[in-house]
Amino acid sequence: MAEYHVISDAAGLVEACDLLAAGSGPVAVDVERASGFRYSQRAYLIQVYRRGAGVFLFDPPPIGDFAPLKRAIGSVLWILHAASQDLPSLRELDLEPEEMFDTELAARLLGHERVGLGAVVEHTLGITLAKAHSASDWSTRPLPQSWLEYAALDVEHLVDVYEALAAELVEQDKTDFAAQEFTAVLQRQPKPPRDDPWRRLSGLHTVRGRKALAVARSLWTAREEYAREQDVSPGRLVPDRALVAAIRANPTSKQALAANKEFMGRASRTQLDRWWAAIEAGRADENPPAERAAGGDSLPPPRAWVDRNPEADARLKCARPAVEAVAEGLSMPTENLLTPDTLRRVAWSPPEEFSAEAIAESLRALGAREWQIDHTAQTIADAFVESVQPVPEAESPVS
Structure with missing residues (x-):
């Protein structure tokens, strides 16, 4: 592999950055986080490659x-894989491309069966990458x-992958599709916070009663606050x-909570006072949550x-198979042609009117891209017109 340089000051x-600015062509950018280990989604390593400059591993x-990095490469085309995952961490550091190419999204539009980075590199370049550390604690x-x-x-191979995929997009006449998708990813606003994030607690469906749900909300909130404070998942x-x-x-008591063998975790006993206080606060809650969100x-x-x-x-039921047939004709997953939520x-x-123009306006209002609208x-x-047609009665058999 090529030589890389670790930068930590x-x-x-x-x-x-002087070397990267003097390099040629687009830059490949990747981010390593500590998802599953840390509370935050901050970047713990940023990898950048540019021809003529080399590979740099930045320790944020x-x-x-x-x-300085923003000035060096901010206006250059960035190559990322699964950009929507990396952009939030980069934006925290005020790093964002003006223009980008997403190799995962391009592979989806091209109909590749597997779109993980290793699979795309192997498909386009015939090079096998080891993925031994993808889930490691990068903090x-x-x-x-x-x-x-x-x-x-x-990042070492991403520019070569980009060139291969860009050529494929030309061959399949999908360059404009990809450009619209990449722009949409860059312009997409973060989702607003959920009203009741505690309801995503795994196993909550087994909890019955509003008072018990109040305890669940209180415990979840206490854990969330401590996790944020400690920067731990x-x-x-x-x-x-x-x-x-x-x-x-x-x-019925803090001692009973401590004696519960199912109540486990590295902070289950060291923070026992915290958890018991949360349980008591939940029980005292005079405005318990509704059974259903x-x-x-x-x-x-x-x-x-x-x-x-x-x-x-x-x-x-009429539209779904019809859209699936269009996606099959374009050799891409249906969800990339039009998300299931948009169609629903x-x-x-x-x-009111089942015309292509009226449907197009509805799709546009829901965030569909023009190429998606043109094809669906x-x-x-x-x-929709077919769905309201009367079903013809079966002919009576000739006696």
Whole structure:
């Protein structure tokens, strides 16, 4: 593999940025986080490669200010893999491309069966990458050499992969599709926080009663606050299943909570006072949560449509296979042609007129890209019209 340089101070950053600025062509960028280990999604390593400059592995915590890197490569085309995962961590450091190419998204649009980085590199270049450290704790310091070598390989081949995929996009006449998708990823706003994030507690469906749910909310909040304070993944402090076990056991004292063998985790006993205080606070809550979360703008599951909204059910059942057929003709996954949620929303609340133009406006309002609209609006309109046609009666048999 090519030589790489580890940069962990401001002086090294400036030197590396001078080399990157003098390089040629696009830059390959990747980020390593400590998901599952840390509470934050901050970057713990940023890998950058540019032809004529080499591979640089930047250590964000000691560097801090990445303004020189932004000046060096900010206006250059960035090559990323699964950009939507890396962009939030990069934006925390005020690093963001003006233009980018996402090799994972391109592979999806091209119909590749496997779109992980290793699979895409192998498919396009015939090179096999080891993925031994993809789930490692990248907040570890010092980083082992084998991890650094793995990280360098993640960007060393990305420019070559980009050139291969860009050629494939031209061959399949999908260059404009990809450009629109990449722009959409860059412009996508972060999702607003969930109203009741504690309801995502795994196993919560086994908890019955509003008072028990109040305890669940209180315990989840206490764990979240401590996890944020310690910058540790919440599940590493006390797993979801342990919180649910404590709620269902309904302990009568702090000692009873401590005696519960299912209440486990590295902070289950060291922070016992915290958890018991949360349980007591939940029990004293005079405004316990409802048994079911408020609906918000979510739709009922499609299996319930036949009873709740039979006309929408008929529209969806006609439109879904029609859209799937278009995606198959384009050799791409249906969800990349049009997300299932977008199709469901149009089927549930369609425009008054089932025309391609009216459907196009509905799709556009839901965030569909123009290339997606061009390939699906007429198909969906035809399917919606078909859904309201009377079913012909079977002919009586000739006696």
